[in-house]
Amino acid sequence: MDFCVFTAASPRSDGQKMMMFTSRDRDIQRLEEEVQRLQRLLQEVQERTANHIALLQQQLANKSQDIERLQDKLQSQQDYEKIKTELRTLRALSQTADDPHVVSVSSPPSDVSSVSVENDHVIQRELHHLLGKDEPLSESCPDISGLPVENRRSSSSSVSLHMFIKAENDSDGDVSCAVESDGFMDEDEREFDTARIAQQVKEALQQQNIGQRVFGHYVLGLSQGTVSDILARPKPWRKLTSRGREPFLRMKHFLSDEHSIQTLRIIQERLRGIVPWVRPPEMSSDEVIRNILDQSRLELMDVDSRFLCGGDASEDVIRNILHQAEHEMQLHSHVTNETPRDTVKPKEVDYGTLNPSVQSPTDFVQSIIRKVKCEMDEDTHPSASPASLSSVNRSLRTLPVDSGPRTQADFQLVCVESCEVESLTGLDLQSLELDTGSITQRVKEALTLNNIGQRVFGEEVLGLTQSSVSELLSHPKPWTKLSLKGKENFIRMHRWLQDPHNVQRLTKIDQRARLKRDSQRTFDGHGFCLGNHTGAFEAVKRPRVVLSAQEKDALRAAYQLEPYPSQYTIERLASQLGLQTSTVSNWFYNYRSRIRRDGLTEPLQTRTVQSPASTSPVSSSLVPIKQEPSDPEMEDDTQRHTRVSVAVQAVTSVKTEKVEDLASF
DNA sequence: TTTCAGTCAATAAA
DNA sequence: TTTATTGACTGAAA
Numbered sequence: 122m123d124f125c126v127f128t129a130a131s132p133r134s135d136g137q138k139m140m141m142f143t144s145r146d147r148d149i150q151r152l153e154e155e156v157q158r159l160q161r162l163l164q165e166v167q168e169r170t171a172n173h174i175a176l177l178q179q180q181l182a183n184k185s186q187d188i189e190r191l192q193d194k195l196q197s198q199q200d201y202e203k204i205k206t207e208l209r210t211l212r213a214l215s216q217t218a219d220d221p222h223v224v225s226v227s228s229p230p231s232d233v234s235s236v237s238v239e240n241d242h243v244i245q246r247e248l249h250h251l252l253g254k255d256e257p258l259s260e261s262c263p264d265i266s267g268l269p270v271e272n273r274r275s276s277s278s279s280v281s282l283h284m285f286i287k288a289e290n291d292s293d294g295d296v297s298c299a300v301e302s303d304g305f306m307d308e309d310e311r312e313f314d315t316a317r318i319a320q321q322v323k324e325a326l327q328q329q330n331i332g333q334r335v336f337g338h339y340v341l342g343l344s345q346g347t348v349s350d351i352l353a354r355p356k357p358w359r360k361l362t363s364r365g366r367e368p369f370l371r372m373k374h375f376l377s378d379e380h381s382i383q384t385l386r387i388i389q390e391r392l393r394g395i396v397p398w399v400r401p402p403e404m405s406s407d408e409v410i411r412n413i414l415d416q417s418r419l420e421l422m423d424v425d426s427r428f429l430c431g432g433d434a435s436e437d438v439i440r441n442i443l444h445q446a447e448h449e450m451q452l453h454s455h456v457t458n459e460t461p462r463d464t465v466k467p468k469e470v471d472y473g474t475l476n477p478s479v480q481s482p483t484d485f486v487q488s489i490i491r492k493v494k495c496e497m498d499e500d501t502h503p504s505a506s507p508a509s510l511s512s513v514n515r516s517l518r519t520l521p522v523d524s525g526p527r528t529q530a531d532f533q534l535v536c537v538e539s540c541e542v543e544s545l546t547g548l549d550l551q552s553l554e555l556d557t558g559s560i561t562q563r564v565k566e567a568l569t570l571n572n573i574g575q576r577v578f579g580e581e582v583l584g585l586t587q588s589s590v591s592e593l594l595s596h597p598k599p600w601t602k603l604s605l606k607g608k609e610n611f612i613r614m615h616r617w618l619q620d621p622h623n624v625q626r627l628t629k630i631d632q633r634a635r636l637k638r639d640s641q642r643t644f645d646g647h648g649f650c651l652g653n654h655t656g657a658f659e660a661v662k663r664p665r666v667v668l669s670a671q672e673k674d675a676l677r678a679a680y681q682l683e684p685y686p687s688q689y690t691i692e693r694l695a696s697q698l699g700l701q702t703s704t705v706s707n708w709f710y711n712y713r714s715r716i717r718r719d720g721l722t723e724p725l726q727t728r729t730v731q732s733p734a735s736t737s738p739v740s741s742s743l744v745p746i747k748q749e750p751s752d753p754e755m756e757d758d759t760q761r762h763t764r765v766s767v768a769v770q771a772v773t774s775v776k777t778e779k780v781e782d783l784a785s786f
Numbered sequence: 787t788t789t790c791a792g793t794c795a796a797t798a799a800a
Numbered sequence: 801t802t803t804a805t806t807g808a809c810t811g812a813a814a
Contacts, residue, residue, distance in 0.1 A: 574802065589793055591804055604791060604812095665796050666807060685789090706788095707808055714790065715806090 315369050322372045329386040340375050557597040560614050565594050571624045577631045582617045583610055596718050668708070672698050676708050684713065 326336055375382065568578055579590035593610055600608070617623050668676070675698060683690055686709060695702040 586794055606792065710789070711807065
């Protein structure tokens with residue numbers, strides 16, 4: 122670069138050159154000092170973070186020990202509870218013998234003796250659960266079948282157990298109240314309403330934006346798939362085994378405890394890397410990072426103002442520093458990922474989610490870049506309101522969750538208007554609705570009017586690529602059909618539209634980018650380019666599959682017959698078309714998705730190029746079958762067409778087989 | 787395991 | 801050069 126400047130400045134006098142060299146040397150020296158200082162700062166941040174993490178790990182270890190101690194205690198108490206239960210049972214039995222009234226009220230039918238011991242045990246455990254004397258469920262049900270028959274009989278009377286429950290309830294008004302009034306228990310049949318529990322859990326999870334994976338892991342000790350199954354198709358209480366009832370008991374318990382729900386919500390947010398609204402004082406490591414980066418930003422701005430060669434220098438320095446930070450954090454992340462691996466599933470632990478107070482290093486650094494740039498722009502526009510939105514947001518973050526008259530709607534409003542859309546993800550967005558069509562329309566107009574490219578808009582405003590922006594702007598989904606992640610883009614666009622300096626900023630960035638590209642071209646043109654770093658990488662990249670029109674026709678025809686093709690159909694299609702099965706299945710996923718997006722019901726009629734003679738989309742692809750080409754590269758259009766027709770016929774025959782199977786059945 | 791939403795990079799079209 | 805399309809991928813839900 123310096124060489125470039127030198128050659129460009131050759132007409133100047135030697136004195137001027139010397140002055141330039143001296144000035145350059147000073148700049149370089151200053152830059153080096155700045156870089157060193159910032160590296161020290163980063164190191165300091167890293168050390169502090171490491172210390173903090175170590176502290177937290179220590180705390181975690183202590184807590185784990187406490188939990189172990191409590192579990193041991195519970196285990197030892199379990200024996201006590203067993204003995205107590207036996208004694209009470211015996212006492213109840215003797216009372217039952219003396220009290221015919223009790224028998225007539227609570228005695229089950231004459232086949233009571235056949236009621237399984239297991240059921241009694243389950244009820245006992247229900248009781249324990251309701252009493253809050255929870256125990257590790259997987260170990261809480263010792264195999265009672267190992268007991269001598271007499272013992273089983275002595276402890277298996279439902280009469281005694283019901284009395285025991287009654288006795289327990291009588292002695293504990295709160296529990297009695299919980300059992301009788303929580304509404305989950307059908308008074309007549311003494312059963313839990315599993316469908317209702319499942320429904321309420323689903324609502325609670327949806328409302329709090331808690332994933333089934335987290336809920337399953339932390340509350341039920343089950344996998345996400347099982348949770349989904351249980352919630353979607355809850356079996357009636359009577360049809361459940363003791364093991365099957367456990368999740369419902371836990372769910373009921375969960376629903377009755379608002380604190381549990383809120384705790385789980387926070388866990389979920391942390392696992393997703395969302396910065397919580399209220400950060401406890403002991404969790405301020407990333408605040409520290411932010412402060413230091415803010416400080417660095419101010420210093421860099423100072424450096425920037427003294428720079429002689431162009432406005433991009435500070436950005437490059439920031440990028441450089443943040444790149445280093447990213448690298449450091451990645452290393453750090455790998456180191457700290459080791460401890461809780463046994464408590465969280467590997468998929469969740471992976472990269473970033475483990476350290477729940479931060480996002481993945483890349484996201485974290487990118488968000489800082491965005492924020493720093495955003496605030497740098499704010500600083501360079503003194504016309505902006507002195508009570509800047511980001512500072513409003515910062516002050517909001519320090520507020521207690523439920524302090525004062527501030528409502529959730531207020532939070533949302535401030536969030537939407539402020540810089541940090543990420544914070545919205547922790548909120549209930551049900552009451553917020555944006556007109557996505559209107560937003561995209563206005564954004565498109567603004568971009569066109571001001572000659573701002575989708576690329577710059579995507580990179581600077583949404584953090585997306587040009588293609589994604591294009592998709593978003595040309596096919597906006599209705600607000601209600603968007604996921605939380607999808608909504609964020611529209612919130613960002615909305616916020617951008619509200620920003621009085623939006624166009625000004627982007628135009629500036631766009632111009633810079635153009636200048637940079639131009640200079641890069643000039644640079645390359647002079648032969649100073651050191652070579653294509655990505656060349657080797659690109660060489661090994663798999664070329665993109667481009668489906669021919671005929672292949673697409675065949676796939677669309679197949680879709681018409683079977684929108685959800687079986688594995689067999691996919692394999693057959695792939696084989697006939699000479700494609701990978703993944704390509705075929707991806708095509709179906711994408712096609713379905715895009716049909717949904719565009720609201721097309723009959724894509725074939727709207728998209729397929731049909732032969733004039735054909736009357737149906739399928740028949741358009743059907744031509745006389747010829748011999749398959751031996752060499753795919755040598756095949757001509759007719760041969761390709763033949764393969765397509767075979768594929769379509771394959772699909773058709775599969776369909777016919779199915780119809781025949783159904784008919785014969 | 788399948789399906790889906792969101793996204794990207796490569797490529798085609800304007 | 802910008803924008804649109806599309807095959808592929810990831811992570812989450814079912």
